[in-house]
Amino acid sequence: MPKASSFSRFTRGVKHTVKAFVSTKHPVLVHIVPMRRCNLACTYCNEYDKTSDPVAIDVMLERIDKLAEFGTSVVTISGGEPMMHPEIYDIIARIRQHGMIAGLISNGYYFQVDKIKKLNEAGLDYLQISIDNVTPDDVSKKSLRVLDAKLVNLRDHAKFKVNINSVVGGGVANPDEALQIASRARELGFSSTVGVIHDSDGLLKGLTAREKEVYKEIKDKGARSYARWNWFQDDLVDGGEYEWRCRAGARYLYIDEGGIVSWCSQQRGTPGIPLLEYTHADMDREYHTEKWCAPTCTIQCVHQVGHLDAWRDPQVSLAEYKKRKGVNNGIKKETIAHVLKTDQPMSKSEAK
Numbered sequence: 001m002p003k004a005s006s007f008s009r010f011t012r013g014v015k016h017t018v019k020a021f022v023s024t025k026h027p028v029l030v031h032i033v034p035m036r037r038c039n040l041a042c043t044y045c046n047e048y049d050k051t052s053d054p055v056a057i058d059v060m061l062e063r064i065d066k067l068a069e070f071g072t073s074v075v076t077i078s079g080g081e082p083m084m085h086p087e088i089y090d091i092i093a094r095i096r097q098h099g100m101i102a103g104l105i106s107n108g109y110y111f112q113v114d115k116i117k118k119l120n121e122a123g124l125d126y127l128q129i130s131i132d133n134v135t136p137d138d139v140s141k142k143s144l145r146v147l148d149a150k151l152v153n154l155r156d157h158a159k160f161k162v163n164i165n166s167v168v169g170g171g172v173a174n175p176d177e178a179l180q181i182a183s184r185a186r187e188l189g190f191s192s193t194v195g196v197i198h199d200s201d202g203l204l205k206g207l208t209a210r211e212k213e214v215y216k217e218i219k220d221k222g223a224r225s226y227a228r229w230n231w232f233q234d235d236l237v238d239g240g241e242y243e244w245r246c247r248a249g250a251r252y253l254y255i256d257e258g259g260i261v262s263w264c265s266q267q268r269g270t271p272g273i274p275l276l277e278y279t280h281a282d283m284d285r286e287y288h289t290e291k292w293c294a295p296t297c298t299i300q301c302v303h304q305v306g307h308l309d310a311w312r313d314p315q316v317s318l319a320e321y322k323k324r325k326g327v328n329n330g331i332k333k334e335t336i337a338h339v340l341k342t343d344q345p346m347s348k349s350e351a352k
Contacts, residue, residue, distance in 0.1 A: 009125050016073035020308050026071035028305045031078050032255040034060050038081040042140040047265055048080050055257050057087040061094050068098035076103035083110035089122040096123035107142050111150040120159040130165040134177040144181050155188045162190040168211040175214040182218045194218040196298045241295035244306050245315050249286025252305040264299050290315045
């Protein structure tokens with residue numbers, strides 16, 4: 001697999017962006033989990049455990065192949081901590097072999113030089129690392145002082161794009177440290193973003209006045225990139241709601257370690273269908289129906305995908321969607337008619 005050069009990333013990105021605007025019948029972004037285990041235990045996180053095994057490589061590759069059949073544009077590997085999967089490079093290579101863009105979300109602990117070079121060879125396109133504070137504390141060990149040497153390794157050896165995401169809210173002790181993290185990211189030549197820590201449903205937690213100031217300052221200083229398509233947060237930070245059309249379950253898919261499709265990491269189990277049984281009909285339903293959690297959702301990746309279709313295809317309630325599709329409690333009208341016909345007494349001619 002050739003390395004993901006800047007020119008290659010750009011041209012493939014343009015191709016997939018055009019495809020996303022031309023057709024709504026495929027996923028734009030998928031997050032897939034190859035293992036739930038993590039080496040850390042951040043107190044605000046509900047996306048990890050300490051015991052699970054990595055998903056077998058043949059199972060992971062089958063799932064990647066299924067996503068390629070759907071025409072998926074971008075597959076981002078998350079966790080847990082995906083760098084703990086022993087065959088992470090094979091998973092990335094399979095994504096690239098299908099012509100999809102390969103991304104990775106990590107806590108940053110595993111970026112020794114040899115592993116960075118293997119990621120280069122596998123064809124990784126994008127990496128995001130979230131850093132919560134400058135010095136480790138009881139909330140998080142994803143700290144700049146711990147990770148800075150790994151960030152230097154990435155600056156010196158990574159052929160893929162790196163984004164550093166700092167956060168505000170959620171018990172992070174000193175919001176001003178997010179400014180230091182963003183500044184260091186820019187010094188190293190990385191893009192930087194800022195996120196708002198959400199509750200267990202992916203919804204907004206209230207921010208203090210200083211947290212709001214820090215959030216806005218980081219946004220103003222950041223370099224422009226697709227990762228910064230996060231203006232939806234501006235309304236949420238100010239205590240409002242954001243009106244938008246969430247296309248989770250269709251344009252965005254979250255695939256957990258069990259291979260189950262969910263709206264996102266914070267709405268696991270809905271719709272709760274195995275990926276290998278998921279269909280275009282399922283995606284059509286999720287594309288056209290409203291999500292109860294959308295107005296105060298802070299999940300950036302889902303919002304970013306939603307921007308692509310914000311101008312078209314208004315959504316309706318699930319009940320209205322079923323009505324339009326001729327579905328009654330999940331049973332099609334044609335099925336009901338067939339059953340009723342079967343239950344009718346046979347005529348004399350039929351009985352002969």
